[in-house]
Amino acid sequence: MLEINxxxxxxxxxxxxxxxxxxxxxxxxxxxHALTSREEKIRVSLQQAEEAQKAAxxxxxxxxxxxxxxxEESQKIIREGRDLGEKLKSEIVDKANSSARQMVDQAxxxxxxxxxxxxxxxxxxxxxxxxxxxxxxxxxNLDTPKQRTLVDRVIKDIGKGPxx
Amino acid sequence: MSVPVSxxxxxLHHAADSLAAVSHVAGEHNxxxxxxxxxxxxxxxxxxxxxxxxPQFDPFMIAGISFDMSITKHVVFLWISAALLLLFAVLAAxxxxxxxxxxxxxxxxxxxxxxxxxxxxxxxxGTAGLRYVPYLLTTFFFILIMNLAGLVPYGATATGNVxxxxxxxxxxxxxxxxxxxxxxxxxxYLAHLTGGVHWILxxxxxxxxxxxxxxxxxxxxxxxxxxxxxxxxxxxALFGLIFIFKSYxxxxxxxxxxxxxxxxxxxxxxxxxxIFTMLTALFMGLGIQAAEAHSxxxxx
Numbered sequence: 001m002l003e004i005n006x007x008x009x010x011x012x013x014x015x016x017x018x019x020x021x022x023x024x025x026x027x028x029x030x031x032x033h034a035l036t037s038r039e040e041k042i043r044v045s046l047q048q049a050e051e052a053q054k055a056a057x058x059x060x061x062x063x064x065x066x067x068x069x070x071x072e073e074s075q076k077i078i079r080e081g082r083d084l085g086e087k088l089k090s091e092i093v094d095k096a097n098s099s100a101r102q103m104v105d106q107a108x109x110x111x112x113x114x115x116x117x118x119x120x121x122x123x124x125x126x127x128x129x130x131x132x133x134x135x136x137x138x139x140x141n142l143d144t145p146k147q148r149t150l151v152d153r154v155i156k157d158i159g160k161g162p163x164x
Numbered sequence: 165m166s167v168p169v170s171x172x173x174x175x176l177h178h179a180a181d182s183l184a185a186v187s188h189v190a191g192e193h194n195x196x197x198x199x200x201x202x203x204x205x206x207x208x209x210x211x212x213x214x215x216x217x218x219p220q221f222d223p224f225m226i227a228g229i230s231f232d233m234s235i236t237k238h239v240v241f242l243w244i245s246a247a248l249l250l251l252f253a254v255l256a257a258x259x260x261x262x263x264x265x266x267x268x269x270x271x272x273x274x275x276x277x278x279x280x281x282x283x284x285x286x287x288x289x290g291t292a293g294l295r296y297v298p299y300l301l302t303t304f305f306f307i308l309i310m311n312l313a314g315l316v317p318y319g320a321t322a323t324g325n326v327x328x329x330x331x332x333x334x335x336x337x338x339x340x341x342x343x344x345x346x347x348x349x350x351x352x353y354l355a356h357l358t359g360g361v362h363w364i365l366x367x368x369x370x371x372x373x374x375x376x377x378x379x380x381x382x383x384x385x386x387x388x389x390x391x392x393x394x395x396x397x398x399x400x401a402l403f404g405l406i407f408i409f410k411s412y413x414x415x416x417x418x419x420x421x422x423x424x425x426x427x428x429x430x431x432x433x434x435x436x437x438x439i440f441t442m443l444t445a446l447f448m449g450l451g452i453q454a455a456e457a458h459s460x461x462x463x464x
Contacts, residue, residue: 005327007223007232008205011239012322012331019246020302027253028298031277034260041264 127155203396205238205325210318238322245309245322253305280304284442288449290456292347296448299339304441307332311392311433315426323436324392326385333385336444341377344451356454380447384440391436395429 208215220234259270266274285293314321322328345353359369402418
């Protein structure tokens with residue numbers, strides 16, 4: 001069982017050598033070549049995918065930033081518009097208020113002037129009427145300057161009376 | 165080699181008959197011879213329902229050694245295994261060349277190739293070992309298929325023959341030396357045989373180192389042969405039990421054991437192919453690493 005058969009050893013060596021040469025040519029080289037080229041392809045593909053992902057992430061980041069900027073800008077525009085509107089509103093209201101006040105003041109002045117004129121006129125007329133009435137009552141000519149002064153004082157006192 | 169059931173039946177019946185008829189010792193001897201017969205090489209090829217006689221040639225002498233180049237059973241299985249390997253490998257190569265994504269059989273073969281390249285060659289030899297990948301692939305697949313060929317009915321395990329494993333070990337020996345000389349250069353290779361000791365010790369060291377060169381492939385040869393023969397002898401012995409006891413009831417026991425051993429043998433077929441390849445790569449790696457150590461010394 002343990003005896004060595006040199007012929008069989010030779011057959012083994014010959015068979016192995018022929019097999020190795022043929023397999024190397026027909027099988028191992030194509031198989032190993034396919035294997036290494038595929039590995040290279042996978043490596044390159046992975047690298048490219050990683051780069052693409054990185055680029056996409058950068059793009060996304062940029063978009064986000066742009067979006068945020070746009071949002072901020074729109075907020076600013078809205079705020080500015082509101083402020084402007086607010087300002088315009090208050091300006092218009094102020095202007096309206098002041099013009100109304102002016103008009104009221106004017107009206108008040110007018111009224112006061114009218115009233116004063118009326119009072120002056122009334123006072124003159126009252127004096128005339130009083131003189132006339134007194135003249136008629138006393139049948140005396142009161143048309144002297146002294147009397148006239150007296151009447152004026154009386155009227156003034158009368159005018160003062162209701163006011164005081 | 166598995167047990168060809170029909171021929172075994174008759175052969176073992178003879179053995180069992182003689183066991184009953186003649187003395188116990190003679191019968192057991194007869195049985196053992198019959199068992200060994202199925203593990204050993206022969207000039208006949210067992211086929212279903214008979215035998216085929218194989219051509220025999222007259223031995224010729226070269227350098228005092230008689231070479232008998234007769235075609236024996238194991239030579240036939242050497243060739244059958246080689247043909248099967250060629251067929252499978254070319255098929256796988258064709259499949260993988262046609263499609264960028266390997267599927268099915270091509271993928272299966274590629275798993276082994278990647279394993280040998282990434283788990284055996286690269287860790288032991290580094291990138292310098294990539295040029296020896298085709299040799300190691302051939303070694304692995306050839307041994308694997310020869311191991312498995314013995315597990316099919318009428319098959320024989322060529323690697324269960326010490327001459328076949330010796331042939332494989334001789335090739336491994338030359339490849340190991342060639343890779344070492346290639347990596348280190350002839351000068352460093354010879355210097356390595358002195359073991360780096362003082363010259364007075366050279367007469368002791370050089371024979372030891374030279375012996376070391378031969379023990380490695382010798383271990384490869386014996387390990388593969390013994391592993392492949394052992395399993396088959398166990399199986400044949402278990403079959404023998406059935407014919408010794410001649411009882412269907414008892415046969416259940418050996419049958420269960422045989423099934424178990426056969427499954428173990430499938431595992432061993434892969435394991436031994438792996439170990440032979442792995443150790444060859446390791447021994448080649450030793451030479452290549454020694455060369456790297458030299459070159460580092462040179463640079464420093």
